[in-house]
Amino acid sequence: MGNIRATFRSQCDNSHAMDARFPLSNTESPWLPFESRRRARDEKREAVLRAAVQLFLEQGYHRATLNDVAKRLNITKPALYNYFRGKDEILFECWSIGHELVDDCIGETSAGGGSGLDKLRKLTIRYAELMTTDYGKSLVRFDLRDLSEHNRKIVQTAKRRIDRAFRDYIAIGIADGSVKPCDPKLAAFAIAGSLNWIGHWFQPGGELTGHAVAEEFAIRLTEGIATTSMRKKADKPPRKGNVGNASREDGSEHHARAAAGAAGQSKRARGRLR
Amino acid sequence: MGNIRATFRSQCDNSHAMDARFPLSNTESPWLPFESRRRARDEKREAVLRAAVQLFLEQGYHRATLNDVAKRLNITKPALYNYFRGKDEILFECWSIGHELVDDCIGETSAGGGSGLDKLRKLTIRYAELMTTDYGKSLVRFDLRDLSEHNRKIVQTAKRRIDRAFRDYIAIGIADGSVKPCDPKLAAFAIAGSLNWIGHWFQPGGELTGHAVAEEFAIRLTEGIATTSMRKKADKPPRKGNVGNASREDGSEHHARAAAGAAGQSKRARGRLR
DNA sequence: ACTATTTGTTACCCATGGGTAATATACGGG
DNA sequence: CCCGTATATTACCCATGGGTAACAAATAGT
Numbered sequence: 358m359g360n361i362r363a364t365f366r367s368q369c370d371n372s373h374a375m376d377a378r379f380p381l382s383n384t385e386s387p388w389l390p391f392e393s394r395r396r397a398r399d400e401k402r403e404a405v406l407r408a409a410v411q412l413f414l415e416q417g418y419h420r421a422t423l424n425d426v427a428k429r430l431n432i433t434k435p436a437l438y439n440y441f442r443g444k445d446e447i448l449f450e451c452w453s454i455g456h457e458l459v460d461d462c463i464g465e466t467s468a469g470g471g472s473g474l475d476k477l478r479k480l481t482i483r484y485a486e487l488m489t490t491d492y493g494k495s496l497v498r499f500d501l502r503d504l505s506e507h508n509r510k511i512v513q514t515a516k517r518r519i520d521r522a523f524r525d526y527i528a529i530g531i532a533d534g535s536v537k538p539c540d541p542k543l544a545a546f547a548i549a550g551s552l553n554w555i556g557h558w559f560q561p562g563g564e565l566t567g568h569a570v571a572e573e574f575a576i577r578l579t580e581g582i583a584t585t586s587m588r589k590k591a592d593k594p595p596r597k598g599n600v601g602n603a604s605r606e607d608g609s610e611h612h613a614r615a616a617a618g619a620a621g622q623s624k625r626a627r628g629r630l631r
Numbered sequence: 632m633g634n635i636r637a638t639f640r641s642q643c644d645n646s647h648a649m650d651a652r653f654p655l656s657n658t659e660s661p662w663l664p665f666e667s668r669r670r671a672r673d674e675k676r677e678a679v680l681r682a683a684v685q686l687f688l689e690q691g692y693h694r695a696t697l698n699d700v701a702k703r704l705n706i707t708k709p710a711l712y713n714y715f716r717g718k719d720e721i722l723f724e725c726w727s728i729g730h731e732l733v734d735d736c737i738g739e740t741s742a743g744g745g746s747g748l749d750k751l752r753k754l755t756i757r758y759a760e761l762m763t764t765d766y767g768k769s770l771v772r773f774d775l776r777d778l779s780e781h782n783r784k785i786v787q788t789a790k791r792r793i794d795r796a797f798r799d800y801i802a803i804g805i806a807d808g809s810v811k812p813c814d815p816k817l818a819a820f821a822i823a824g825s826l827n828w829i830g831h832w833f834q835p836g837g838e839l840t841g842h843a844v845a846e847e848f849a850i851r852l853t854e855g856i857a858t859t860s861m862r863k864k865a866d867k868p869p870r871k872g873n874v875g876n877a878s879r880e881d882g883s884e885h886h887a888r889a890a891a892g893a894a895g896q897s898k899r900a901r902g903r904l905r
Numbered sequence: 906a907c908t909a910t911t912t913g914t915t916a917c918c919c920a921t922g923g924g925t926a927a928t929a930t931a932c933g934g935g
Numbered sequence: 936c937c938c939g940t941a942t943a944t945t946a947c948c949c950a951t952g953g954g955t956a957a958c959a960a961a962t963a964g965t
Contacts, residue, residue, distance in 0.1 A: 394911085394963080401912095417776050419693040422952060435955080436913050444953065502691050540847065543839075546832065547825045547851050554824025565817075573814065577821050581855030668933085668941085675942095696922060709925080710943050718923065 402440045404430060410451040410491045418448060418503055449508040452499055455492040456515050462487065463522045473530025474583055480526060481548065482575040488555035489567030497556040523549050527582070537582050548578045676714045678704060684725040684765045692722060692777055723782040726773055729766040730789050736761065737796045747804025748857055754800060755822065756849040762829035763841030771830040797823050801856070811856050822852045 408429045412421040423444055427434045441447045462483040466476050487493035496516075501509050523545035530536025555570060580586070682703045686695040697718055701708045715721045736757040740750050761767035770790075775783050797819035804810025829844060854860070 398911090417774055420776060423954090424952075432912095433914060434953085435915090438954075439912060500691055502694065539851070543844070543847050544851060546828070547848060550825040550828025550832075551821045552824075553828055553831075554820070557827075558820065558824075570817070573817050574821060577813070577818060577855060579855075581851060581853075672941090697924090698922075706942095707944060708923085709945090712924075713942060 398440075405437060405440055406447065406450055406454065407491075409447045410454075410495055413448065413451065414491060414494055414498060418499060445504055445508070448499060449504055449512070451492065451495045452504075452512060455487075455495040456512075458487055458490075458492060459484065459496065459519055460515075463519070466526075467522075472533050472535035473526050473528070474535035474579065474585075477523070477526040477530060477536070477548075478575050478579050480522065481552065481578055482571045484549075485552050485555055485571035485574045486567050488552055489559045489561065489570060494556040494559075497553040520545060520549065530582075535584060537584055539582055544582055551578055672714075679711060679714055680721065680724055680728065681765075683721045684728075684769055687722065687725065688765060688768055688772060692773060719778055719782070722773060723778055723786070725766065725769045726778075726786060729761075729769040730786075732761055732764075732766060733758065733770065733793055734789075737793070740800075741796075746807050746809035747800050747802070748809035748853065748859075751797070751800040751804060751810070751822075752849050752853050754796065755826065755852055756845045758823075759826050759829055759845035759848045760841050762826055763833045763835065763844060768830040768833075771827040794819060794823065804856075809858060811858055813856055818856055825852055 405426065409421075409426050412425055412429065415421070416425070423434045423437055426447075427437055437447075441450070462480055466480045466483070469476070469479065471479070488497070501512055504512060524541045527536055527539070527541040527544050531538055531541070551574060555574070559565075559567065559570065561567070679700065683695075683700050686699055686703065689695070690699070697708045697711055700721075701711055711721075715724070736754055740754045740757070743750070743753065745753070762771070775786055778786060798815040801810055801813070801815040801818050805812055805815070825848060829848070833839075833841065833844065835841070
């Protein structure tokens, strides 16, 4: 591929006063390899996060050392600092991915139609399923106080937004008659509490699939406040795909990326550090 | 009141060969002062636990240092080692107190009458209220992996017992017809999850009292699976007393003590260390 | 082939905090 | 008054682990 310097030299040889800012042979953009390097970098970055979130969940943030994370990736600790400023930033990025996934759920649910109760059920299912994945668990298992002041503010704000979504759907449901009158705040706490707790007890290898848990919880948690009884019990076979971790393996990375902008001040995809 | 020394001297004065091992005036047992010393010790021990549980909740177990705990008690770190073997033992004892309180709830609920649903509601209320107290929060906010192998086993066993209580009440309720047929395991997870989550969001100074939260949750969490609708909404004014922390201030320390034996291998009240 | 950049390594620093040893003080009992 | 015990203090040890500096190897572009 022609590069700028070669082009420039040939121009000098020909004694033409053509400006180097307009190279002739441009068949292959010099930007492509740069992009591929950047992508390789991002893939490594995400590999770090996958290893980190697993270790943080397995052992707890404080017991899991950066040496552990590095060892799992067959590198050494200082290499991690090519991708992250420090341990707490890794934690934040794990949390951030989880939050992007939640924001997807909320966005899609809000965009879709249906009554307040329908929205609440849809969000409940998707949120429950998310809680059975690593990045979903990040949202409820990690301690905000391990983050820097700045990142903690971001997370707190985002958490309030999630809580608001539940409350809003309940309030909408009360307004449109699909939900029995109740205190939206406490009802949201009750539902979100049950769902969040999934992230504490669910084990991927157990007798229950994440999808089965999600379906059951969606019924259980909403039947108390629903005006309609919903005893149809749709018996569609459990979907195979897993949200979160698993789906990120198959190359469809736009899923998480799409909502990156909506995830508040999350600075993911900010590129290199130095 | 005559003291032992005076009595002894008068005996010698009378030149009687009476053995000092059988003093005449025994109106005050020499064991009393020893007992009082032991009680003073136990009071200090519990003061340490109160300070510790507060700090562990405020800052998290790993960020809270033993120096912090000691400073709050106006002593220094090594003094703590007169009462505990180490930091993880303090954590375990905090957890242990919480567990004794839960065991009280379960014991009283099981002893009392009523249908399975009644028991479930009773336990739900008491458990929810407990989750608004410091020692109650210990049960769900502290990480088992910070405990020693031995103590972790104890805690895990006890946690399973708590879970079992919820499941059993639900199963009883299904059997006696007070609860709709459902999977007791998942229903228990759903209810206990909501309740446990209270320990994460409840702030004692907020707009809601622990009792109000407990009443509301007991209704919300059981109305979905109850066969009877229970729309009487008993409007009795909220009780004043707080379970846990507060009630321990008023001198009725038998509350926690009574179930000490039932709390599994909890070695509380084992007295001095050395 | 040559050079600059990226990415990784080895070897180190050092703040933190749990835990201990030596020691001083208070106190009850004889 | 003296002694033993309990309790507290000061002064330390040291393993841990996050973070950094200096340097080496891989790689892309020219």
